[in-house]
Amino acid sequence: MRHSFHLALCALVRGRVLALLLAAVALVHWLLPDFVRSDGTAAGALEMWVRAVPGVVDVIVLLVVLVVACGLFAREREEKRLALTLVRPAHALGVAYGKWLALIAVAAVVLLCSSALTLLFPPASAVSGLPPCRHHYEPKMPPAADVAGHLLESYLADPKTPEAVKKASRSAVLTLLTTKEIDRYDVVKPGATMMWPYGLEALQEKITAGEPLALGVRFSTQFEMRAPVAGKLRLGPYTAVVSNTTQSVLEIPLKKADAISPEKDSQLDLVFDNTGKTAVMVRPRRDLVVLARADSFAWNLLRAQLEVLALAALLSAYGLFLSASLSRPVAVFTALVTFLIVLMVPSVVAQFPDEFNAEFADRIGLALSRAVSTVTSSVSAPSPVADLATGKAIEWPELGRLLLGNVFVFPFVLLSLAAFVARRKALPDMD
């Protein structure tokens, strides 16, 4: 593995891949900030800057790593050097791992340099320094799929349910109900109170220490766009007042109340008393989040770059597998097409959740999209740049899971396959 690593690293460094990547990083950090436009707020400017500068660097790194990985085995095979390597008593898996580690090392150096430039030359809008990131806590509700399952059981047991629903595919109905549950609106009528369960175990330390919290909320009104909303919010020992705002997306600072009864403290629910004149609608699974201070922007940047590195690790293992199996142009083409599909499939799945009205071919397409989306969720699900841009803290357990899958498990499988194929395809096809 060590020798293969050294060889691949020499190829990447002396082949100027690393130098070109570093030049691209410098250019992006130098030129792109001039083209960034935002909504004029400091938070908006920072968000756009993060998406445009470190975000573009991340995309470049991922694409370059994927494309270069597609050439590492294929090029050696085409130039007949792979056979020379594989007649030695070295393990093909070790050879594959060496190449993969060299790619990771190059990606790590580039991401490190990009991070250093990000911290050394922050955007002009961050005059008082880069803002700290915040933990995002969502309401503690039963999984949407479980709720959908219970709903389906009750529908099936209900004699009034139309026969068409009873005869429909169970999985299709469940998918539909799950989507409906995720997007379900709770309506709080004027003068009414609504409670959402909010387990605060994770926040307990912060509550005890009296740290400031905020509630991120998106209010919708029933019959009128931007009707004024007013009410009182209560979250355990914290309270806030919403007074006649017409903004739909709000970040409301929560203050620790002086006198909260022990009963209310122990409920740990988010309570909203609608004191306004308009019915207010909230999707509890989408529109509510408690924000608590986490750590610095720099730490979040480090975690975001680790996420990007984990993605690079997975993509390079995939590229090496393609490289061992296919010729270089075909491998690059396949890799790029797959990359695009992986990026597009989640939005296809999100936009077309309902398959009842679809044609047969559309249903097949949807089923395929869902399958691809599930299989590739380790690539498409993490959103390090978006999290960094919006100041959402990337949580260590989440990052740990991603690293475990994308750096250890999936690459091991892909590299084992690459080694297996490389040994059987050590010679060019025409040889």
Next chain:
Amino acid sequence: MNDNIIEITGLVKTFRDFWFRPLAAALKGIDLQVAKGDVFGLLGPNGSGKSTTIKIVLGLLKPTAGKVSLFGLPPRDRRARARLGYLPELSYLHPFLTARETVRYYAGLSGLDRRTAHVRTDQLLEQMGLAANSNRAVGGFSKGMARKVAFAAALVAKPELLVLDEPTSGLDPLATRDVKELIRSLAADGMTVLVTSHQLFDMQDVCSRVTILSQGQVVGGGTVADIVAKSADPRHALEDYFAASVQA
């Protein structure tokens, strides 16, 4: 005790297309043995199956039928591969590595520890006359120099069997003479050499035994001494024998 380093029995290789339909029969049941200490010449016209045989011996191709053993082991066995060195027809070196890095790379792949690899690399580069250029990238080397680096890479792990595919191909007469002397000295040290070439004069100079392949079959063979002894023109003995065998 069986003293054969390579044993091939009834070796058949048929190349197939994507649908597994037979495309070309490269080997049609060949038998051959290479004994320890032999400098064994595998001769034949283009397309006779020499390279296919070598690739099977090296474990790079799987035979369609027949049995191949290397040191009594299957060719893909790591223990067998640890005991062989291979010099391909062209040097196929990584152009961005220096001569020293190239030899060390192959030493590492052969399982040599770092210290032994360094010592052995320096020895071989000195022996090949490359010490002064050892830190130059091999991409800038002449064909003869690149060949020497490839030779050093093949010999770095002190193999018991050296497989040479057209070792003098494209070399000038002086470099060819150096290569032949090297093969002779390796044979004198007891190394077994399997060599293919179209340069029959060179083969007559270095080989102890030859086998001639034509259209995937063995059409002749024997010790070079016997072939020379039976020939009317000892200087062209192998050439005449080759022509007679292939045209028969």
